[in-house]
Structures are given as structure tokens and as C-alpha cells.
Amino acid sequence: MNTLRAVGIGLFVLLTGLLQPLTPTAAQPRADRPMNRAEIAAKLKLNAWTVGLAAGLLEGAPIRLAAEIARVVDESDALHVLPVVTRGPTHNVEALLYLRGIDAAIINADALEQFRTLVPNIDQRISYILNLFPSELHIFVRPEIRSLADLNGKKVNFNTPGTTASYSGPLIFDRLKLDVEKTFIPHPAALEQMRRGEGEIAAVVFITSKPVDAFLRGRWDPGFRFLSVDIGDADFFNFYLPSTLTSRDYPQFIPEGQDVLTISVPTILAAYNWPQGSDRYKRLTRLVDHLFSRIDQFHAPGFHPAWREVNLMAQVPGLRRFTPAQEWIDRSLATRPQRVPAGTSQR
Structure with missing residues (x-):
């Protein structure tokens, strides 16, 4: 019994020691240890x-x-x-x-x-x-889409939540009175689906400064294009500005000397x-x-x-x-x- 009692007391002392705060040392400083003058000066600086x-x-x-x-x-x-x-x-x-x-x-x-x-x-x-x-609106569509009206009822991707396209894109489409099925997947995945004709995505919407690298790399089949958006076609607030996409921006999709009308977000x-x-x-x-x-x-x-x-x-x-x-x-x-x-x- 005395032995068990001694062991119990020993364990209690050991555990009590382990639960005590460690004494701060140079190798293991306490989090609340006061900063010296040099540290305070460095922090302020x-x-x-x-x-x-x-x-x-x-x-x-x-x-x-x-x-x-x-x-x-x-x-x-x-x-x-x-x-x-x-x-x-x-x-x-x-x-x-x-x-x-x-x-x-x-x-x-x-x-x-x-x-x-x-x-x-x-x-x-x-x-x-x-x-x-400005961040220009880019509406990039498959060959069978010839106008904005053709997008009604179709899948349109607006990039991932939190991006400019995912926020401003649906607002602009509402003012254009376009009723589309909105998707919010990464644009690289959506563009690949469009290229292969998979996933039924008819268009992707970018809102960023031109030119967009995604449209300068790689080759696309004939017919892929950007759609024009006339600022006079909808009830736009005055913070959307008229803009254009040109052949200099996207020579693969816009013939020389032609422009695609669009809008931009300051x-x-x-x-x-x-x-x-x-x-x-x-x-x-x-x-x-x-x-x-x-x-x-x-x-x-x-x-x-x-x-x-x-x-x-x-x-x-x-x-x-x-x-x-x-x-x-x-x-x-x-x-x-x-x-x-x-x-x-x-x-």
C-alpha cells in the first residue's frame, strides 16, 4: 500500500511539473515576454x-x-x-x-x-x-452562336465566384435582358469544353484588360468569335463605357480593319x-x-x-x-x- 501511495505521489508530482509554465529561456521565449527597446524600435519602424x-x-x-x-x-x-x-x-x-x-x-x-x-x-x-x-467585356462564343439573342437558354460561363466576370457579367447580362443558364467554373476548363464541343457551354464571359492571353495562345477552329455589344442596346448605368476589340488585339478572331463593339468597366x-x-x-x-x-x-x-x-x-x-x-x-x-x-x- 505504501509503495502504491508513493508511486501515486510521484506521478502527481511529475504531472504537476509538466503542467507548470516553462521558464522562458533564450531558446524558448514566452509569447508574452516583453519586447526590448531594439524590438520595439524595429516594430515601429x-x-x-x-x-x-x-x-x-x-x-x-x-x-x-x-x-x-x-x-x-x-x-x-x-x-x-x-x-x-x-x-x-x-x-x-x-x-x-x-x-x-x-x-x-x-x-x-x-x-x-x-x-x-x-x-x-x-x-x-x-x-x-x-x-x-477599363476592363473590357469579352463575350466569346461557339460558331453556331451568331448574336446575343442566340444565347438565350444557353449555358454561359462567368468564371469562378469572386472574379470580376462572375460579379459584373450577370449584371450586364440582366441589363441586356439575356436569360442564360449561368455557370461558374474556371475559364480554362470552360474554354476547353467549348473547343471540344463538350459540356454544352455556348459562351464564356471575360471582363478584364485586353488583350487576354487565353485568346492569343493556341489555335481555334473557324467560326469562334467575339460578339458585339452596343451600349445603346440596354439600360446601362453611366459607369459602363463604350469600348472596342480590334484586330490588333485579337488578330486570330477579328479581321484587319474591323472592330467588335463592346463595353468596359472602369x-x-x-x-x-x-x-x-x-x-x-x-x-x-x-x-x-x-x-x-x-x-x-x-x-x-x-x-x-x-x-x-x-x-x-x-x-x-x-x-x-x-x-x-x-x-x-x-x-x-x-x-x-x-x-x-x-x-x-x-x-
Whole structure:
């Protein structure tokens, strides 16, 4: 009995020792161990000029744009842009409104428009820094589809949930009054089914900056084409803009000298309207200065070709420009050399 009691006491002591917190050592620090001055200084330095940028899905174009913005504007400890992967265009707006640490976002104009009914004061909370470039609507169809009306009742793929096509595509089709069977599978799989005539998919809808690599690679049988969409054919909101697909964009599908009418969705670099003079406001002000003063660097090889079309002066209808961005533009215009009319003498 004494032996059993001794064993029991020994086990109790052993277990009690195992359950006690370990004494912190250099090799195994406690999570709540206070940071020393050097660590505190490093933490403050790392976070001082960090800007969170909501950028969308990994397979989307906005995440590439965000990564390129970060590459150009980052400057050691002076500015650090962190692109953040989200669940798509609508979630970028939500992130800008509600997610901690997010100061800016790449959003689509129609996604922002949908929030106006849910957030009545959204125009006071979000403004735009830059009108990046349009994302063109591509409706790519099988040979038997000759017009938009032929798509009624057919399967149309809008890519995976969270992409621009999966959000804006159905909205546009509703305004075109097209009643289609919507599918949301990855576009590469849908295109392969179309090529082989499997799965009964009649069309795929891309909404992204042209040209799309998927239509530049490989060979397609005669008859595959892009359908025209006339902006006058439907009750479109003013944030959809007229655009064209040309033979220069897609020589395999569009004969030289011909255009395919379509529409585009403006893609915007938006900012949260932090109180003027606040820490987050100062970070965004520095982002504007670095981005605008280095905009020509985006024209270099390796960057998205659409950067060459970006105009700092381009406006976004129905939305105010972020104040530091407008001030930067005003200063630039004020210091721009004035043209002297021909025939005017200079003294």
C-alpha cells in the first residue's frame, strides 16, 4: 500500500511539473515576454509607413496591378505597400470600408455602385486616387452562336465566384435582358469544353484588360468569335463605357480593319477618407506622391501593357478624387510650362 501511495505521489508530482509554465529561456521565449527597446524600435519602424491595399483574387488582374504598384512606390522605410488577397471586387469594397489595416483598394465602378444602396454615405467614406484603366467585356462564343439573342437558354460561363466576370457579367447580362443558364467554373476548363464541343457551354464571359492571353495562345477552329455589344442596346448605368476589340488585339478572331463593339468597366484605385492630418491620411498622401511622380516607370517592359494608357487627369464620374491626389494634380498643372501662342512676341 505504501509503495502504491508513493508511486501515486510521484506521478502527481511529475504531472504537476509538466503542467507548470516553462521558464522562458533564450531558446524558448514566452509569447508574452516583453519586447526590448531594439524590438520595439524595429516594430515601429516596420509599421510606420505601411499601407494596406485590397487587391482581389490571386488569378485576377487587380492583384497584378497591386503588386506592380508596390514594386514602384516602395522605398525602404519611407513607404511599404502590402497587397492583400481578398475574395474579389465586392470584397475589396468591403475591405476598404471595414477591414482593419486596409487604406486603399482596387475596385470596379459597378461594384461600388451596388454599395450605394447599402451604405448611403459611401461617397463621403471612399474617394478615388486614380482611374486605372477599363476592363473590357469579352463575350466569346461557339460558331453556331451568331448574336446575343442566340444565347438565350444557353449555358454561359462567368468564371469562378469572386472574379470580376462572375460579379459584373450577370449584371450586364440582366441589363441586356439575356436569360442564360449561368455557370461558374474556371475559364480554362470552360474554354476547353467549348473547343471540344463538350459540356454544352455556348459562351464564356471575360471582363478584364485586353488583350487576354487565353485568346492569343493556341489555335481555334473557324467560326469562334467575339460578339458585339452596343451600349445603346440596354439600360446601362453611366459607369459602363463604350469600348472596342480590334484586330490588333485579337488578330486570330477579328479581321484587319474591323472592330467588335463592346463595353468596359472602369477599374479604380480607391482610398478610404481618413480624417485629414491623421496618421493613415499621411500614409495615403505619401502613396499618392510616390505613385504619381513615378507613373512613367510603369511603361517599362514587364509591366501590364494597360499602364501605358493610364492618364493621371482621367476622372471617375460620380466620385470625388482623394484630396491629396487632386492637390498633386493642381500643383503639376500650375508648374507646367505655358504654351505661347504662335506669333506672340516674347520679351
